[in-house]
Amino acid sequence: MEKRTDKNSYTIIFAIVMVLIVGSLLAYLASSLKPTITENQRLEKQQNILYAMGVNENEGTSANFVSTDNAPQLFEKFIKQQLVVTSDGQATENNEAYLIDVKKEQAKAKDGGVRQLPLFVGEDEKGKKYYIAPIRGKGLWDAIWAYVAMDENMVVQGAYFDHKGETPGLGANIKQRFFMDDFIGEHLMSNGSFKGINVAKGNADPKNNDKTDNEVDAIAGATITGDGVSAMIRSDLKLYVPYFKNLKQ
Amino acid sequence: MGLLSKKDAALIKDPLADNNPITIQVLGICSALAITAELEASIVMSISVLFVLGVGNVVISLMRNIIPSKIRIIVQLIVVATLVIIVDLVLKAFAYELSKTLSVFVGLIITNCIIMGRFEAFALGNGPWRSFLDGIGNALGYAVILIIVGFFRELLGSGTLLGIPVLGDPIEKTGLYAFGYENNGFMLLSPMALIVVGIIIWVQRSRNTALVED
Numbered sequence: 163m164e165k166r167t168d169k170n171s172y173t174i175i176f177a178i179v180m181v182l183i184v185g186s187l188l189a190y191l192a193s194s195l196k197p198t199i200t201e202n203q204r205l206e207k208q209q210n211i212l213y214a215m216g217v218n219e220n221e222g223t224s225a226n227f228v229s230t231d232n233a234p235q236l237f238e239k240f241i242k243q244q245l246v247v248t249s250d251g252q253a254t255e256n257n258e259a260y261l262i263d264v265k266k267e268q269a270k271a272k273d274g275g276v277r278q279l280p281l282f283v284g285e286d287e288k289g290k291k292y293y294i295a296p297i298r299g300k301g302l303w304d305a306i307w308a309y310v311a312m313d314e315n316m317v318v319q320g321a322y323f324d325h326k327g328e329t330p331g332l333g334a335n336i337k338q339r340f341f342m343d344d345f346i347g348e349h350l351m352s353n354g355s356f357k358g359i360n361v362a363k364g365n366a367d368p369k370n371n372d373k374t375d376n377e378v379d380a381i382a383g384a385t386i387t388g389d390g391v392s393a394m395i396r397s398d399l400k401l402y403v404p405y406f407k408n409l410k411q
Numbered sequence: 412m413g414l415l416s417k418k419d420a421a422l423i424k425d426p427l428a429d430n431n432p433i434t435i436q437v438l439g440i441c442s443a444l445a446i447t448a449e450l451e452a453s454i455v456m457s458i459s460v461l462f463v464l465g466v467g468n469v470v471i472s473l474m475r476n477i478i479p480s481k482i483r484i485i486v487q488l489i490v491v492a493t494l495v496i497i498v499d500l501v502l503k504a505f506a507y508e509l510s511k512t513l514s515v516f517v518g519l520i521i522t523n524c525i526i527m528g529r530f531e532a533f534a535l536g537n538g539p540w541r542s543f544l545d546g547i548g549n550a551l552g553y554a555v556i557l558i559i560v561g562f563f564r565e566l567l568g569s570g571t572l573l574g575i576p577v578l579g580d581p582i583e584k585t586g587l588y589a590f591g592y593e594n595n596g597f598m599l600l601s602p603m604a605l606i607v608v609g610i611i612i613w614v615q616r617s618r619n620t621a622l623v624e625d
Contacts, residue, residue, distance in 0.1 A: 173479040180486065184493050191500055198504040206507065224574070326514065331448025331569060331599045369582065382596050 205230045207260050208237040213322045214309040215240065215284040215292040225339040243283035251404030253281065264298045264307065264398075279401055284311070292319055295402055299394025302386040303327040306336065310399060316350040316406050317373075318359070323391065333387030344370045344378040350395070352376055356403045358396035361388035415544070422544040426552030429622065432525045433556040434612045439525040443557055444604040446516060451573050453561030455509075456516045457554030461547065463494045464526050468546030470494075471534035478535070487530040488521075495520050525553055560607045568598030 166172060209227035212218065217240055219226040228236055244259035259280040271277035284292040291314065298307040304326035311320040323336040335341055348359050352374070362377040363385065370378055380388040415423070432438045446452045470490050471478075478486050499517050502510035520526070529549050534542040565571055570578035570588075579586015581594055597603050616622045 167477065167479045168481070173481050176477070176479050177482060177485075180489065184489055188493065188496055191497060195500050195504040199500075199507075202503065202507040223576075329448065330446055330452040331565065334449075383599050 202230075204261075205233050208233045210309045210322050210324070211260065211282050211284075211294050211296075212236055212240060214294050214311040214320045216286065216311070216320050217284075220339065223339055225337070225342065240284045240286065241282050242285050245281045245283065247279040247281050247402060247405045249277065249279075249401060249404065251406075251408040253405060256280075264296050265305070268298060277401070279405075281402065281405065293402075293406075295399060297394050297398035299390050299397070301325050301328045301336075301390040302333050302384075303329070306387065306390050306394060308391075308394065310345070310395070312350065312399075312406075314406060314409055316356075316399075316403070318345045318348045318350065321345040325387070328387050329384070332381065333384040335381050335384065336387060336391060341378075341381060347373040348378060349374050349376060350399060351403075356400050358392065358399065361392045363388070419541065419544055422541060423548040423551070426545075426548040427555060428552075428615070429619065431552045431556065431615075432528070432549050433553060433608065434615055435622065436525075436528070438528050439523050439553055440605075440608070442516070442519040442523055443553075443560060443608060444601040445519060447557055447560040447604050447607075448564050448568065448599045449574075450558065450561040450565045452516070453557040454554075456519070457550070457557050459498065459516060459520055460523060460526070460553055461550040462498060463491060463520055464529060464546040464550040465543055466546075467491055467494055467526060468529055468534040468542040469539045471530045472537060472539045472542035475535050483535065484527070484531075487527055490530070491526050492521055525549055556608065556611060559611060560604055563607055564598045564604060567595045568603075570594050 167176075209230070212233065213225070213227055217228060217236055219228055227233070243255060244257055245253040246256045246259050246262070247253045259282065262278055262280045264280070267277045267279070280296055282294040284294060286292070292311040293314070294309055294311045296307065296309050298305060300306065306323065306325045306328065308321055308323045310318060313319055321342050323342055325334060325336060328334045328336065345359065350356060350358060357376045360377045361380045363380045367375065367377070368379050426432055429435065433440065433443055442456060446456050467490050471487060474486070495517055499510065499514075529546060533545045537545070562572070565573075566577070570576060570581060576586075578592065579588045581588050
């Protein structure tokens with residue numbers, strides 16, 4: 163005799179009921195947790211921006227953000243201006259610039275639209291100014307992104323790199339401090355034109371003493387992630403050059 | 412009498428050695444290759460699989476008499492995917508830092524053959540308590556191998572353990588590096604994980620020749 167669960171009608175009803183239960187459970191969970199998740203993402207952005215300008219809790223060789231509890235106050239204290247820059251170098255103030263989604267802006271530019279470029283102007287306790295730009299690109303497996311802090315001459319003052327799914331132990335090391343710290347002091351410009359920073363293999367300068375060679379040492383075994391970092395810096399930071407040129411005039 | 416009967420205890424003990432899901436059943440190899448370059452990643456993956464397999468086995472076992480056999484694989488996939496999404500959402504909301512570390516592995520948990528293998532081979536035919544023990548046992552067996560592979564790959568490949576340098580500084584040439592030791596970059600590449608798993612299989616079978624197949 164055929165078992166009850168073998169009937170086609172039973173199978174169809176079971177599938178429908180299961181999809182409904184699982185669907186509603188996940189939809190309920192996702193919508194009820196969404197505000198908490200969005201808040202976490204907002205705090206993370208603030209921590210990233212602060213990290214890039216040197217406001218962090220780094221110890222020894224490990225990279226640490228300021229705590230999530232302190233991030234909003236410190237962001238308010240150190241970030242003096244939030245700007246949206248256009249490709250011709252004009253800047254307008256926008257207090258919600260940190261909510262601009264770089265990925266969506268890149269897609270907009272691809273479709274022929276005008277890309278909004280967020281830029282954060284920070285000032286440390288000694289009165290030194292930092293210009294922090296968010297950038298985004300492609301690694302080996304998925305997206306990579308960064309916040310790069312520069313001075314008015316486009317010399318890097320700090321950087322925070324992150325990734326979605328690079329290989330642990332290899333490409334994922336772009337968010338390790340030894341890699342991020344190599345960028346400090348590197349020049350983005352060379353003889354008045356934008357050159358970027360190349361993540362170079364076989365670099366004769368492993369301790370990165372030469373800051374004007376537009377090169378930092380690559381992570382062994384992570385060639386494609388390193389190339390992604392170079393490409394992301396070249397394509398996205400270049401867009402800020404007119405703003406910095408205007409700044410000097 | 413102990414906490415578990417002899418038969419129940421075997422469900423936990425066997426997968427740790429003589430019926431290990433990786434070295435004997437040869438399942439879950441893909442994730443063992445992909446994420447064992449760092450010890451921390453191995454541990455995080457092990458804990459995630461422990462949760463998903465433990466709970467998943469119980470859910471499948473509870474549903475075993477009502478699942479239509481024609482669509483049982485799809486039902487099992489839905490259970491794994493749902494559990495993984497729930498873990499991911501809860502971590503994103505309440506342990507954001509950990510969720511970022513875990514994000515790499517979420518997809519890999521869904522495709523982990525051990526989970527589907529245990530649902531199919533055990534949970535569909537046994538009660539919830541025994542299925543839970545089987546899930547925990549197999550996840551621990553998987554964890555043991557992952558952690559051994561992660562330990563050797565990180566130690567020999569990067570000279571660190573859990574990110575802490577233990578062999579000295581390769582640039583300043585201190586510690587072992589002062590004697591000419593160099594980190595072995597091959598250890599960070601996936602094929603070396605296969606070789607390390609191969610060595611574990613070899614050691615295991617030479618210690619217990621009953622495991623050797625004709």
